[in-house]
Amino acid sequence: MTSEWEAARRAAWEAGRRTIRGAETRPLEAAAGRTLAAALVAPVDVPGCDTSAMDGWAVAGAPPWRVGDAIPVGSAPDPRPLVSGTARPIATGAPVPPGAGILRREHGEERDGRLTPRTGTAAPAAGKDVRPAGSDVAAGEVVLPAGSRLTPPALALAAICGMDELEVRVPPRVLLLVVGEEIEVSGVPSPGRVRDAYGPQLPGVLAALGAGEVDVRHLGGDADQLLAELGVSDADLVVTTGGTSQGPTDHVRAAAASRGWSAVVDGVAMRPGHPVLLAIGPSGRPLLALPGNPFAAMVALLSLGVPLLDGMLGRRTPSPVPAPAAVELENPGRGVRVLACRRSADGVVPLPQQGPATLRGLAEADVLALVPIGGTRAGAPVPVLSLPW
Known part of the structure; x- marks a missing residue:
């Protein structure tokens, strides 16, 4: 089945809640x-007693006030009211005697032990510029x-x-399986091969989403090795990259099914990221299988991985928020079109690089725009997802 985007996120959150962490x-x-x-x-x-919100004097009654000893910050509050007609110098955060108000430093003049308000300044009422206990x-x-x-x-x-x-x-421990015979883990890849984009990227993203330790393993295209890893892993969450489509080397679905993992979400009506799989194993542990293309994989992770981890950690999952589209955003397809965008004064603007295999647009993006079927006209709101980094 192919799930609508919102329904798929709800299913991912509910799957996470069933494995909520200790x-x-x-x-x-x-x-x-x-x-x-x-x-x-x-x-x-907090604060534990009435405290001054300003530097100045604690005063009681009408001016002029006879100036007494200063009230130190950090001193124990005095339960006795300040005597009418008196003032005590006070700093921000110091305890205020009962019934006193605060005359700000810039509003008072002290001379020969007497304090008067500056011209045009009224005597403060009791409680003026005081932060009450528990406020x-x-x-x-x-x-x-x-x-x-x-x-x-x-x-x-x-x-x-x-x-x-x-x-x-307790943050979930994650096993990240990078699947693909064509992947090289260091240096400049030789012709026909590609550099691993997931090992350097996904541990940090998963950590930002609330995951704990991430164990990264590269499997190549060996289906038997994938089967073995799924069978012996004791990680709380397994994430795979690649092998989720319908090609001759796409073994993830078959491997998961043979190990007893049952699909919760098998494909989402979105582009890119359509062939994502969320499954639950016999022990209740989730498997999130991401597409092999880098941008598609990140779209799938932010669409399903965020609510999945939120559920596992007992959190609410954030909903997209509307933002104006600075330009017309087209979507002639049959599901959500996800675009890497930057914010501007006029709204969100899609970046030029939008292919499922490119990371250029994502690296420059502020948000992902979720363009509904039929598109969004310029100036109209479009839902956007914030990026965790």
Whole structure:
């Protein structure tokens, strides 16, 4: 069967959810890029007490104010209200006495121990320029739901909540099988052969999508070797490149079927990337078989591999977002046409190199445009996928 693009992505996500990963506890400094397995619930208020949002003076009552001792940053909050008619110098982040407001440094004049507002500046009301306790995060609040990707700001948020460790999903180990008799792994390829584009590229892409260790193996075109690898691998996810079409050396489908792998998605109505295969093995492990052409392989990986790994890691998968087409985008075919594009002031513009075998356009692209059947006129919205790098 040939799946519509959206249906194929849903099927890939659901297949991933059936093999959702276990959890482990990691320190914050080792959790970047990982996925939360359990919601992060704030154990404390942030800030933990009322703090000043400005440099200046904490004041109470009407001016002029008698200036007292400064309130140091990092000092324990004083539960006693500030006496009316008094002021205390304060820096941003220092605890504010109950009932005080903040007169900004540029709005006040201090002379002979007395503080007055500058001309045209009113005395601040209680609570003015004060960050209340819990105004950023309230104790008991879910600040990051399970399935959140731990970006650098997310880690900083966990840190200010007082967390030292987080429970995260174990990243899946990937076996990458590069299939093709014509592939050379180093140097300039001889005539009639091609350089391996997958070994240098896909481990980094898979890591950006949430995968863990990637074991890269080159098989040539030997069907028996492919059978053996599928039979003995203990990887959590197997990814193959090449051998998914209908040619005499395209053995992936037959090899997978003979080992008991059943197809979840067998072809997607998109160009390039049509002959992609997603199958589940007897142990429940997924196999994602990508086409052999480099651009087609990346289209297939970003179309199905993203939701598959999101499902395995307990994450939502992102939907395409609309962007205006800067020019008319044609699609006379019977499925989604995927174009490597760059963003411009007028919208997305397709790059000149778009063939399934070329990487030039992809290397220069910002997004992939998903052109529906019948095409998209200039100025109209077209769905786009962001690139993980």
